[in-house]
Amino acid sequence: MALQIYNSLSRSKETFEPVHPGVVGMYVCGPTVYGHAHLGHAKSYVSFDVVARWLRQSGYRVRYVQNITDVGHLTDDADQGEDKIARQARLEKTDPMEVAQYYTRSFYEDMDRLGVERPNIAPTATGHVPEQIALIRQLVESSHAYVVNGNVYFSVQSFPDYGKLSGRTDQDALQSGTRVEVRSEKRHPSDFALWKKAEEGHIMKWESPWGTGYPGWHVECSAMSMKYLGETVDIHGGGMENKFPHHDCEIAQSEAATGRPYVRYWMHNNMVTVGGIKMGKSLKNSVNLKDLFLETDPMVIRFFILQSHYRSPLDFSEAAIRASSAGLEKLQDTRQRLQKTQPETGKFDSAAFTERFTAAMDDDFNTPLAISILFDFSKSVNSALDKQEGLSTDSIAEATAFLDTFAGKVLGVISACNETSGHISGNSHQTLERVIAILLDMRIEARNNKDFALSDRIRDRLLEAGVEVKDTREGAIWSLKTEP
């Protein structure tokens, strides 16, 4: 069964076929960098990270482009309010570009800890102003856009398909009852800004054929995705809340400019909620990742996210995180047991699990189902290891390869070589492993001498230090506990 992707545009699952066989161009809306990332960002980028990983695992060469929005856009509607990055710069008494750079680094730090692979290209809006101007100029020349008073607006009426993604096609009906004010400057209330004149004191601004100003929000994604991925992108991802107006505007301006389909498969991930309510910066209920990482292993967060489908809302709670943590540990323990076990004669065949896992992922990236197959696998391996016959060298290698490929390489929830999920890096981690090995050797000695007081003391004190020891048939395995 070939890969099926739910396409938001057709509202159905479709068999995935890229424009060019074997190659996938994928664009995902990146963050606006004026604050630290929260759990909502984590859900989005972990989800699309797994999409890219699965496509690569399936043999595609993937070019993943994810922008950084570092031009400030407005806090209010399209014509009012303050530039978000400029506002943050004012609050921090610094320059907008410093704000953007600072939070860009912060974003990647958090994503790295979540095991999110970096995009192949991470273009910034400020670095692509000429491309945006070129696109706007093309739209003006083809009469899809018009200039008023140093501002450039896209004419929605010039593009009959406007709103086809969100289903908001009747623009006149749409207008009644909304809070969008009618600006006399615009020809139609739904027209959106492509270029905005810089008012007095605006810091981030560029020269353009229409005067000094800055680009509108929607135009950067079109300009940058088409620059790096061509006029038709295979996959365009983003949060559901961006379907309208952002993605509908992207479609309008891109297709108006090129006359070609802009995106083959639109993918939208659902929201993170807290107590059933959307998590958002403005709602003051957002869970900052840096704070969350203080008490919860980032791998647990990643696992928690992948235990629900990307198109389902994910409700955050302490209890749910704890359940995920315990579940992930089970998988990691199996990986460790495989590493420690001595070859015996028992056989293990992972082919059926591979088939099931593949089917789950091919069905619109059903990670929760895929994870349930990992648990079935884990139980099966543990049972085999519990028996006298154990596992043969080949079977151990096969089972290890299964976990490293699907839990490691594809889902990214276990690391191949250790159980501490990588926030202790390099040499110091190796040292830690050796030191613990010494202590565990001493514990074995004590147990052999029936000195259980000493062996228990070693175990208890290691636990106090954050190292949990469990005895298996293969000997002691250990893991770091982030929670005391």
Next chain:
RNA sequence: GGCGAAGUGGCCGAGUGGUUAGGCAGAGGUCUGCAAAACCUUGUACAGCGGUUCGAGUCCGCUCUUCGCCUCCA
């Protein structure tokens, strides 16, 4: 008001007509010096009301409830 999504056992969360999802928590057991882990056994849930069908959590209709978007937002 318009557009869209969803309501599954104590909790989380899969399931696109017929046979066990899975995890966590709980109970009993095996194993273990003890503990933890592992393994075995244990839960007959699908918002409500109608309908289609031999058969529905799964299709159709209605009702109730929740959430998202319509303003920046992953």
